[in-house]
Amino acid sequence: MRKFFVIAIPIVTLAFFILVMNSDNILKYHLGNNDNIPGSIQELKQDIQDEKWEEANKKTDELSMSWKKVVKRVQFSAEKDEINEFDMNIARLRGAIVTKNKSSAFMELTEAYEHWENIGK
8 A cells, every 4th residue: 555655646746737737728718707818808909999098997907907816827837928928018008008009008908918828828
């Protein structure tokens, strides 16, 4: 029985770590109503297109909150650069919305979506 545990415990542990490290593609998708990153980005694009800046500002806060929830799930399996770049895109998006700069806001949202797509690849 001891020999079984000596062999089984390391194998199970390694299998668990491999699953965790490869789970980002599954864990990045929304599990609830308030962590849908692609949906939030699409809504933000529509608000910016319609020049609803106050609404876009609120939705940027919602996107940031959603991202904080998702990043807790994928932080062990996603690349740190992708996580940091997405954070930077949200910060620059806030600045573009404050200055009501449509083109910069679209650039940041498009780049943020690309970083989102690269998580899990």
